[in-house]
Amino acid sequence: MGFHRRSFLAGSTAAAGALILPRFAIGQADNRPSITIAVQQIANSASLEILRERSNVGARTFSFIYESLITQNLLGKLESVPGLAESWRRIDDKTVEVTLRKGVKFHNGDEMTADDVAFTFSRERMFGPDYDIASNKTLFTNVLIRDNVQGMTLPPEVPAVAKRLWPALEKVEPVDKYTVRFVNRRPDPTMEGRMVSGSSIISRRAFTEAKNWLDWARVPISTGPYKVREFKPDQSLTLDAHDEYWGGRPPLKSVRLLVVPEVATRINGLFAGQFDFICDMPPDQIPGIEKNAKFEVLGSTISNHRLTVFDKNHPQLIDPRVRQAFTHAIDRKAIVDSLWSGRTAVPAGLQWEFYGPMFIKDWAVPEYNPAKAKELLKAAGYKGDPIPYRLLNNYYTNQTATAQVLVEMWRQVGLNVPIEMKENWQQIFDKNSPRAVRDWSNSAQYDDPISSIVNQHGPQGQQQQVGEWTNEEMNKLSVSLETEGDITKRRAMFRRMLEICEREDPAYTVLHQNATFTAKRKDIRWKASPAFAMEFRANNFAMS
Amino acid sequence: MLAFALSRLARAAITILFVVTFAFIVLRLSGDPALLIMSVDAPPEAIEAFRKAWGLDRPIWEQYLAYAWHALTGDFGKSMRDGRPAIDLVLERLPATLAITLPALALKLGIGIPAGIYAALHRNSLADRLTMMVSVAGFTMPSFVLALVLVLIFGVTLGWLPASGADSVWHAVLPIVTLGTAGAAIMARFTRSAMLEVLGQPYIRAASAKGLAWWLVVAKHALPNAAIPTVTIIGFMVGSLVAGAVIVESVFAWPGIGRLLVSAVANRDLAVVQALLMVIAAWMVLANLCVDLAYGWLDPRVRSGAR
Numbered sequence: 001m002g003f004h005r006r007s008f009l010a011g012s013t014a015a016a017g018a019l020i021l022p023r024f025a026i027g028q029a030d031n032r033p034s035i036t037i038a039v040q041q042i043a044n045s046a047s048l049e050i051l052r053e054r055s056n057v058g059a060r061t062f063s064f065i066y067e068s069l070i071t072q073n074l075l076g077k078l079e080s081v082p083g084l085a086e087s088w089r090r091i092d093d094k095t096v097e098v099t100l101r102k103g104v105k106f107h108n109g110d111e112m113t114a115d116d117v118a119f120t121f122s123r124e125r126m127f128g129p130d131y132d133i134a135s136n137k138t139l140f141t142n143v144l145i146r147d148n149v150q151g152m153t154l155p156p157e158v159p160a161v162a163k164r165l166w167p168a169l170e171k172v173e174p175v176d177k178y179t180v181r182f183v184n185r186r187p188d189p190t191m192e193g194r195m196v197s198g199s200s201i202i203s204r205r206a207f208t209e210a211k212n213w214l215d216w217a218r219v220p221i222s223t224g225p226y227k228v229r230e231f232k233p234d235q236s237l238t239l240d241a242h243d244e245y246w247g248g249r250p251p252l253k254s255v256r257l258l259v260v261p262e263v264a265t266r267i268n269g270l271f272a273g274q275f276d277f278i279c280d281m282p283p284d285q286i287p288g289i290e291k292n293a294k295f296e297v298l299g300s301t302i303s304n305h306r307l308t309v310f311d312k313n314h315p316q317l318i319d320p321r322v323r324q325a326f327t328h329a330i331d332r333k334a335i336v337d338s339l340w341s342g343r344t345a346v347p348a349g350l351q352w353e354f355y356g357p358m359f360i361k362d363w364a365v366p367e368y369n370p371a372k373a374k375e376l377l378k379a380a381g382y383k384g385d386p387i388p389y390r391l392l393n394n395y396y397t398n399q400t401a402t403a404q405v406l407v408e409m410w411r412q413v414g415l416n417v418p419i420e421m422k423e424n425w426q427q428i429f430d431k432n433s434p435r436a437v438r439d440w441s442n443s444a445q446y447d448d449p450i451s452s453i454v455n456q457h458g459p460q461g462q463q464q465q466v467g468e469w470t471n472e473e474m475n476k477l478s479v480s481l482e483t484e485g486d487i488t489k490r491r492a493m494f495r496r497m498l499e500i501c502e503r504e505d506p507a508y509t510v511l512h513q514n515a516t517f518t519a520k521r522k523d524i525r526w527k528a529s530p531a532f533a534m535e536f537r538a539n540n541f542a543m544s
Numbered sequence: 545m546l547a548f549a550l551s552r553l554a555r556a557a558i559t560i561l562f563v564v565t566f567a568f569i570v571l572r573l574s575g576d577p578a579l580l581i582m583s584v585d586a587p588p589e590a591i592e593a594f595r596k597a598w599g600l601d602r603p604i605w606e607q608y609l610a611y612a613w614h615a616l617t618g619d620f621g622k623s624m625r626d627g628r629p630a631i632d633l634v635l636e637r638l639p640a641t642l643a644i645t646l647p648a649l650a651l652k653l654g655i656g657i658p659a660g661i662y663a664a665l666h667r668n669s670l671a672d673r674l675t676m677m678v679s680v681a682g683f684t685m686p687s688f689v690l691a692l693v694l695v696l697i698f699g700v701t702l703g704w705l706p707a708s709g710a711d712s713v714w715h716a717v718l719p720i721v722t723l724g725t726a727g728a729a730i731m732a733r734f735t736r737s738a739m740l741e742v743l744g745q746p747y748i749r750a751a752s753a754k755g756l757a758w759w760l761v762v763a764k765h766a767l768p769n770a771a772i773p774t775v776t777i778i779g780f781m782v783g784s785l786v787a788g789a790v791i792v793e794s795v796f797a798w799p800g801i802g803r804l805l806v807s808a809v810a811n812r813d814l815a816v817v818q819a820l821l822m823v824i825a826a827w828m829v830l831a832n833l834c835v836d837l838a839y840g841w842l843d844p845r846v847r848s849g850a851r
Contacts, residue, residue, distance in 0.1 A: 044625075044811070045625055046625040046626045047626075155597075156590065156594055156596075156597050157590045157594060160593060164590075214628070233625070234803065234807050258709065259797065260708055260797040261794055261797065262794055262795055262797070264692055264795075265695070265707065265708045265795055265796065268696065268699055268708070269699075269707045269708050271700045271707075272699045272703060272706070272707040273703070274699075274707055274708065274709065423574070423575060424574075424575040424576070424579065425579045426579055427575075462588075465588045466588075
């Protein structure tokens with residue numbers, strides 16, 4: 001058979017067609033939409049490593065990429081639900097056995113097995129080579145970050161975060177291909193809870209094959225519904241659907257998170273049709289957006305409470321009655337109604353309903369009672385000496401306006417609280433001049449008070465670490481709560497902690513629950529989560 | 545001319561050294577990068593480890609000497625947030641900034657200079673007053689206000705141009721117009737006043753009295769002499785090519801040097817801020833050096849030091 005130029009061309013065309021057509025057909029079949037979400041920031045640390053980026057903006061970003069063994073119901077009340085774990089059971093008070101979901105694929109196509117889970121909690125990836133389980137002290141890799149570019153040495157903050165998430169984890173051992181055991185050094189009733197916030201599983205092969213830690217942190221491989229295509233820190237993150245996702249084919253072909261720092265620009269971009277969703281909307285912008293019938297603002301309270309925090313070493317605050325007066329002088333509802341348009345709530349102290357059996361239903365923040373506040377101040381012999389309030393300019397939403405309202409409320413009961421504007425946290429914590437009052441917010445990473453009141457106000461919590469406040473009974477209770485397994489005793493301990501920290505010897509007072517607002521096109525059917533995380537799986541996206 | 549150029553070069557080097565040293569000290573006194581990068585809720589041990597890892601626990605003079613030594617060898621340090629060489633991050637963003645500031649400069653010169661000349665040649669006419677009115681409006685309006693007005697008109701209402709981002713050539717149009725408008729207005733006013741000053745000089749009258757055509761008087765005698773004050777303004781504009789778009793880049797979410805500067809300062813990413821300031825200072829100094837040399841070339845009295 002002769003081989004001519006014409007037959008060669010015909011054959012080549014047919015071969016090329018055979019190669020191209022199926023792909024073209026697939027491309028044609030994939031008519032899923034792609035969306036653009038304008039955000040204030042993607043990740044503060046310029047990396048996508050969940051152990052390094054522990055911010056609110058990071059929580060939103062990671063909801064696309066990572067998944068935990070046990071997760072939160074983002075379309076419910078954040079209650080714990082199975083994630084990559086099919087089930088789990090307690091072997092004893094120090095051991096939890098987890099049965100993994102079968103057929104879960106990583107973004108690189110590998111199947112998730114017990115080996116990947118064990119590796120996720122290894123020294124190599126999480127705790128660093130110097131980790132000493134016998135020691136309570138956090139140890140760090142002592143290699144400069146600049147050297148990390150050449151190798152997989154962890155930045156010092158990674159083992160520090162790991163140790164905080166898992167303070168007494170002895171080992172995670174595979175039992176078989178789909179079973180692992182978490183073994184703790186001491187009894188810990190919150191091990192399952194820690195799995196919610198600290199068990200995002202990664203691919204062992206992807207981590208070990210990465211050229212260096214930084215490369216890994218730019219394109220982490222986990223099992224979430226979307227995988228990283230391109231990450232440009234401070235600019236954009238492009239994600240593609242992970243079509244082998246165990247929970248069903250994602251409804252979006254791709255998602256682009258775009259950093260647009262200016263609120264006005266985000267709103268204009270939404271109105272101009274450039275963005276489908278815009279995040280981090282201040283409450284005062286909501287009416288303006290909703291005037292346009294094509295758009296709506298969704299939002300809800302999140303698992304983060306705003307607090308006013310006291311330094312009880314300040315001469316005027318040594319007497320707890322003065323701090324109690326602060327707490328009774330605040331009309332929290334007025335703040336919620338005026339500054340948040342009623343779109344958030346005053347919670348029942350430093351706790352959340354998703355605590356389940358640990359939620360103390362009959363607890364409440366101190367009542368608004370100016371007369372009682374005045375009596376307390378009189379009894380304490382307060383003479384109107386200044387009690388400085390160190391303030392950052394809107395680090396938190398509505399922070400400055402809230403501070404101005406608070407100062408007026410306190411003034412009405414006789415408290416003299418001058419605002420001192422500060423530029424950064426170092427100035428807020430500066431001990432060279434007397435500290436007294438400051439702002440803070442506390443989150444709960446999982447469904448137990450250890451994740452909030454103990455972690456933030458207990459002996460290892462920030463407030464005690466910076467020397468603002470301490471209480472012997474609170475510290476004893478913190479240690480006990482970490483190891484006690486009996487739910488009735490645990491509830492009693494937690495109630496007592498709330499009494500100490502919020503009433504008797506106030507460490508802080510809760511102002512209101514925080515909220516986050518997202519504006520979007522009305523023709524997209526989508527539900528916002530009561531968290532920073534955004535849910536874009538198959539059950540939560542449709543076009544009208 | 546060589547001695548003149550060398551003295552200017554020495555002055556330029558001292559200026560850059562001063563800027564870098566000043567920035568080094570002020571940055572370290574104005575906030576702890578460990579708290580900013582690792583967040584206020586990070587464990588205290590982690591913050592300490594971070595400080596140690598980056599040498600922030602050492603005395604400031606020791607940090608400065610180490611920085612200066614490395615800088616002399618071309619190592620400007622690594623970003624604390626990103627881990628990559630700071631100078632790479634800066635140079636990576638430079639093209640995006642130049643993509644809007646260079647066309648904006650062309651707009652400033654292309655509109656500002658002819659408008660200023662025209663207004664000066666038609667002094668006190670309706671055209672002159674209109675030109676100056678527009679120019680006053682142009683340079684008094686803050687760039688972020690103008691930017692938002694342009695976005696509302698062309699992005700939101702008419703839908704002709706993208707409101708923000710940097711995905712295509714069309715995305716650059718509004719940032720360029722925003723940057724160019726104020727600059728063109730300033731240029732027009734300076735050119736007009738420089739021209740008016742020169743047009744009142746005796747040698748212009750003499751040239752006219754000789755019977756020279758008016759356009760030749762303007763082209764050969766007025767324009768070259770009006771160039772010196774105009775060159776000063778052009779020098780400033782060229783100097784601001786690198787860092788003159790901070791606000792506009794933020795408003796339009798344009799990923800250039802300006803946004804890098806804002807985020808690096810906010811996060812106290814020390815090496816990046818220092819690298820940025822060094823590049824900005826070097827560029828500004830280079831622009832001023834060029835202006836000085838241009839003066840020398842345009843006016844022989846300057847290079848000879850004569851009064």
